[in-house]
Amino acid sequence: MRHLREIIVFAAVMLALAGCGEPPAPPPPPAAGPYPEGADARAAIAVGLQRARESGKRVLLKFGANWCPDCLALEQSFTGDGPTGELIRANFEVVKIDVGRWDVNMDVAADYDEAASNGIPSIAVLDSEGKLLHVTKARELASARGMSEDNIHEWFGDLLKQLDG
Structure with missing residues (x-):
């Protein structure tokens, strides 16, 4: 019986000491999203x-937030x-x-005709001198996560035709 008590005390001391090690490492910070x-x-x-003046492209201001699934879908x-990424890179800064x-x-x-007032993601397109050429006002991209890649590509293709027309 005496040995059993010694074994129990020894085990309790060892368990207590095992908890005295290094504290656990803090969790890593959350990954940064696309919106800085x-x-x-x-x-x-x-x-x-x-960059637009140097490249001859227009500027596309993309208003959004890292918590917004539609903003993240548009970013993707x-x-x-794919063709949308190529179209954007070829035509916009x-x-x-x-x-x-x-x-x-x-x-x-607000400086760009209240670009984000009706929801996000929203865009404003500027020429290389900063003149506002287009702004989304009717939540055109607010359901981006439900749009196919083809739909998004077509939307921006139509926008470019309108801007060039």
């Missing part, structure tokens, strides 16, 4: 305009290897503008 939170949107637009089309939960950069959206 905390970025200076006006400075990003200035860089986009400069823009950055993918893209500037992504985070609107948070409609609590950041809304003043920037």
Whole structure:
């Protein structure tokens, strides 16, 4: 009986010591999304305009948020290897503008005919001098996650025809 008590005490001490090791590592930070939170949107637009002057392209301001599934779906089309990604890269300098939960950069959206006031994702297209050429006002892209790649490509193809017409 005495040995059983010693074994139990020894086991309890060992278990207590096992819990005294290094604290667990903190979880990794969440992955950053495509919309740069905390970025200076006006400075990003200035860089986009400069790139547009150098490349001869237009500037596409893309208003959205990292929590928005439609914004993420549109981003996937823009950055993918498919026809939409190729169309966007060939014709636009893209500037992504985070609107948070409609609590950041809304003043920037206001500068472009309230670009994000009717929902996100929304876009504004500028010429290389900053003149507003087009803005989505009727939630045209607000259901991007339900749009096929072909639908998105067709929408931007039609927009380019309108801008070039």
